[in-house]
Amino acid sequence: MLAQILEEAWAISPDPRRDRLAAAFVTHAVALATGVAPIDIASDKRTNKSAARARQISIYLAHVIFHWPLTRVAFAFGRDRTTCAHACHRIEDLREDRVFDARMTALEACVRQAPETIPDLAGIEFQRAGLGR
Amino acid sequence: MSAAGILEGELEAEHLADRAARLLARAGSVIEARGLAYAVRFARGRRPMLVIDEAAFRKLFARLVPRTDGGWRLSSQAPSPPPGRPGFVEGEKTVVEPDGRATTHRANLGEAPLDWLLHRKHITRAEHAAGEKLSADAHASGIVGRLTMRWDPTPRSGGGSRLEPMERAHAARQRLGRAMEAVGAEAMPILTLICLTGTSLQGTEVALGMKPRTGKAALKAALQRLAAHYGMA
Incomplete structure (x- = not known):
């Protein structure tokens, strides 16, 4: 049963833990950009309008910048696939406004190079490097 | 239409074309004609992500490559320079x-x-x-x-040659x-x-x-x- 669940998870995304971390990175970047607290963006309950908007922006970024399929985005953010599709369409319609589009482009540029440039230190033994004192 | 109005229209068309190109950068995305406008989709069967008009499509067309199924995708090469002087950059x-x-x-x-x-x-x-x-x-x-004036600094005392x-x-x-x-x-x-x-x-x-x-x-x-x-x- 556990193997079946794991297989379904791996079919959606190659590394679910790293995906969750990447989604958290995008959430925090959007929080810095919009001024909404990351806890509000990532919460399951209903929140106010600005938090919902920020959540939609982070879902849009994950879908459009990272080229994740909607299933993977939904898995990483803990939302429904159709909700994520709706979020992407809403933000794309909001981008008709020039000012918003310019700010989104700047935010995209920040988020775009992040997961490639952040190195993967998980394999290094920290004790040997002397950091585990 | 005034000159400023025409320029504004051109800028808007360029802007829309850039948005469409950014969305078309994703693999598998396609732009198709739909009615009087053009729709950008991420995959064939989905709702369009963006709908652009004729002027923006004309700006975008230089970068598009037709697909066999119909519609266009973004080409991976840079658009070719305007013809005229082949080796001149x-x-x-x-x-x-x-x-x-x-x-x-x-x-x-x-x-x-x-x-x-x-x-x-x-x-x-x-x-x-x-x-x-x-x-x-x-x-x-x-x-x-030389045709221009000489503004060479005469070397004062100090470092340098x-x-x-x-x-x-x-x-x-x-x-x-x-x-x-x-x-x-x-x-x-x-x-x-x-x-x-x-x-x-x-x-x-x-x-x-x-x-x-x-x-x-x-x-x-x-x-x-x-x-x-x-x-x-």
Whole structure:
């Protein structure tokens, strides 16, 4: 049963833990950009309008910048696939406004190079490097 | 429509075209005609992400490549330059004047024969550098003469080389003379025409009366001797 669940998870995304971390990175970047607290963006309950908007922006970024399929985005953010599709369409319609589009482009540029440039230190033994004192 | 209105319309069309291109960068995305407008989708069966109008599509069209199923996708190559002058690439070249300023002037970046050959790996980087040094020396020695004023700073007391600009030009002329002597009498006209004047290979062959397609080998031999003289090999 556990193997079946794991297989379904791996079919959606190659590394679910790293995906969750990447989604958290995008959430925090959007929080810095919009001024909404990351806890509000990532919460399951209903929140106010600005938090919902920020959540939609982070879902849009994950879908459009990272080229994740909607299933993977939904898995990483803990939302429904159709909700994520709706979020992407809403933000794309909001981008008709020039000012918003310019700010989104700047935010995209920040988020775009992040997961490639952040190195993967998980394999290094920290004790040997002397950091585990 | 006023001129400002037309410009605004053009800017908006460019903006929409850039948005569509950004969305089309995703693999598998497609733009299709739908009614009087064009729809950008991430995959065939989904709702369109963006709908653009005719003007924006015209701006985008240069970068699109048609698909077999209908519709277009973004091509991976850069759009081809406008036709007219096939080898001509307009650009700015940075040149260091003898008084130390680095000025840019308009130059044809597409036809510098040394860069062309280096890019296609017919000459090595050392030979290319030797050719560039020769042309820099010729430029610094002021053989061709200058049209602009001389704003060379006279060296006051203090650090740095105490050479006056005249001494610098004289030293460059001496280096040029020594390099030409070291290279030999057969290679001197080739190097003058290609490095200093910037003629193409075919132009040098015609000008010197050489057999066609022998210029490249002759230039490579000359550049090798030049690089050996400069100690760059």
